[in-house]
Amino acid sequence: MKVLLADDHDLVRDALSAFIETEVDMQVTAVPDLLAACDAARQTLxxxxxxDYSMPGMNGLEGLAQAIQAGDGQPVAIMSGTAPRTVAQEALNAGAAGFLPKTIGARSLINAIRFMVAGETFVPADFMTTEDVAEDHPIAKLLSRREVEVLKGLCRGQSNKEIARDLELQEVTIKLHVKTLCRKLxxxxxxxxxxxxxxxxxF
Known part of the structure; x- marks a missing residue:
């Protein structure tokens, strides 16, 4: 099974590719933008x-139509960590095979890929209602549970002191976690x- 993955964030692209390629019957080609994705799709079926919904060249869902055409009608799915439910529905209406929130776990991602390749449409019903990070998300696997909690605070714009208060830890401990997670990421x-x-x- 040949999978073409297009995402402009190196870390996300590499992590997702690595998880997909743990499947013995899946091969991944990873590219950084829509132009590269369309070029690859024209050369290989x-x-x-x-x-990725927000990568360069997508222009909203315009890139979806281009990829469908370049891929000779093969299934095309949209991935996003920020797009709302309305975008997911618009993507499906425009011909997408599915919508994958980037909070999806690695195993669920594999199952979703197989589901869509089989001709089905995939959208997780609860992707807009959950706030907690999926523990088996590829990026989350790089960090400890505590580092994920600290990163969540950083994403909220909290100071080390505020994060320390929320997690009931010393501020110096938060500083160490920030240093470590920055190195890992x-x-x-x-x-x-x-x-x-x-x-x-x-998140």
């Missing part, structure tokens, strides 16, 4: 194409770490 600082968390759809 993929079983499914996964597109290859983030230069807390602001970039928060951006990575948000773009990955963790």
């Amino acid at each position: 993929y079983d499914i194409i996964l597109l 290859s983030a230069r600082n807390r602001t970039q770490a928060a951006m990575i968390g948000k773009e990955a759809g963790l």
Whole structure:
């Protein structure tokens, strides 16, 4: 099964690719934008194409139609960590095979891919109602549970002192967690770490 994955965030793209390729019957081609995705789809017939909703070239759902055409009608699904339910419905109405929130767990992602390749439509019913990060999300697996909690605070714009109060920890402990999670996420600082968390759809 050939999967084409297009996402402009290196860490997200690499993590998702790694999880998909743990399946012995799946091969992944990963690209950073819509143009590269369409070029790849014209050269190779993929079983499914996964597109990040907010990556360069998408222009909302215009990129969906381009990918469907480039992929010769093969299933194309939209992925997003921020798009609302209305966008998911619009994507389906425009011909998408499914909508994958980036909070989806790794195993659920694999099941969703197989489901869509089989000709079905996939949208998780509760993707807009859950606030907690999926524990088996590829990015979450890089961090400890406590680091995920700290990252959640960073994404909310909280200071170390505020995060420490909420988690009932010492501020110096929060500083250490921030340093560690920045290293694991290859983030230069807390602001970039928060951006990575948000773009990955963790929260």
